[in-house]
Amino acid sequence: MLHALQDSYGYVPQEAVPVLADELNLGRAEIHGVISFYHDFRKAPAGRHVLKICRAEACQSMGGNALAEATLRKLGIGWHDTTSNGTVTVEPVYCLGLCACAPAAMLDDRVAGRVDEARMDKLLNEAGA
């Protein structure tokens, strides 16, 4: 249900909590607890595109940290932030299962491996950032 809400609205609106609590015969605190537990569920809408950069060990071994820092610096934002023109939200992810072609990133549902600065610039360009 929460996935469906996020698919439709892009985030899980606060207004949904009492509705869900009522439908499922659960307390509002319980619903809030579930939403806040998971990294995927957002309290506010994201940018038009979501860029996830892997921070896990395999990507670190191939310079993933430097890539992530450079990207955030270029965009002038921090983790979980959205660019001022509202196009891209950058989020950390811990492993995309692309560890043999690290470092990895994912723009919306599209994966990218062996990402260097040039490849990242291309991704950001496509996203309109």
Place this chain on the structure above:
Amino acid sequence: MKIYVPMDSAAKALGADEVADAVRREAASRGIDAQIIRNGTRGMVWLEPLVEIDQGQGRIGYGPVTPEDVPALLDGKLESLGPVDEIPWYARQTRLTFARCGVIDPLDLDDYRAHGGLAGLRRACGMSQAEIIKETTDSGLRGRGGAGFPTGIKWKTVMEASAEQKYIVCNADEGDSGTFADRMIMEGDPFTLIEGMAIAGLGVGATRGYVYLRSEYPDAIRVMNDAVRIARQEGVLGPDVLGSGKAFDMEIRMGAGAYVCGEETSLLNSLEGRRGVVRAKPPLPALEGFLGRPTVVNNVISLATIPVIFEKGAAYYSGLGIGRSRGTATLQIAGNIKYGGLFETAFGVTLGEVVNEIGGGTASGRPVKAVQVGGPLGAYMPVSKFDTPMGYEEFDQNGGLIGHAGLVVFDDTADMLQMARFALEFCAVESCGKCTPCRLGAVRGVETVDRIAGGDPAAVDLLTDLCETMKDGSLCALGGLTPMPVMSALTQFPDDFACHKEAAE
């Protein structure tokens, strides 16, 4: 002419979709009658996108192929790798679980049957529950998710529990860095997981199954959903599995980005729509699992290995391996490595052989410093321990764990103090919060590592003590094993901790 272009996400991440488009376009413009098949990956990730062309005389490989290479490829002017089956890296493997992965069209059930698929399930349909359990036990298969618990014993517990409803739950929350075997098999040969779950269902008397699949794997989710629909249409799943009169059906459930949900009891809570907090054991999930009913919770690779065991027989499978580690390990060679990918071979190959001979050393060309085996909760193994054979007990004796058999290689530029700090930081972010050693210990651990970095000599003892408490006092493996990478970094690479101290002095 058949042209294979993988649709595995690692291949796509390296441009396989663009290559497939180019092949389609160029083939049409040349008037070539080509059938383009989007297969899984052969596991040789350094060659992806690996395109294969079959003109009736076997499959010839080319790779890595870029879209710009495609005209030359179709004109026969691109240098080939020769027959794919004869590429040494591929040929020297013992591919059982992954036998079909990269070979067949993942969603073509006829292709699956033609390559030995469903033979295991058909055999299981003619067996009693006790016979299915015995075959599984005799194979020596142990949980490939990391814990290494004997699969047959777990199934026996569930079989002997009496309940109106039992469940098979597949743990596909493959969150460990350096692991991708689950993703690869789900994208490249999804029917083998479905078949394995159906056999498990027949064995323990469960009629419903769930795959808990992480949301970070959108491609695997798509393929698995399609495969379940096809299997249902073709009577592999449903009220009458392969005409046996026995029922088994399953569905795919998506996670929501919580690492701890790979822990089985937290996974069950999440599957029930709750916060993914860990449950205290006992009761075992085998007796009180999903919705309080007896439940088999197995990893993807454990379940996906069941069909080949039933196809070839338990004796064949248990004939491979060393000591109490029977069968094959699906090694995932990753990180800073020249020839990375999935390599399936009998247990017993040494860590050094895997990293240096098979993996070809680091991608950067610099010396190897450490290999983290078994994910973020596994130990950092130094080069001095490279003679350790891949086996559950063998790794345990050397202060490590084999886990899901993922290996992440680091070159000599890695700072082990930072890696120890990262392990604790990760634990702090991903802790479910139920037990104190993990919830608070991880946060204090990060602070303590920072104190060591700042030159506080007393902090090393404090960190050691904290790790002991986390190890002994945590409910699940997240808190209990986070000390593993931290302490292995501290004890095996003391220089990285000492030089910070000296620098501060």
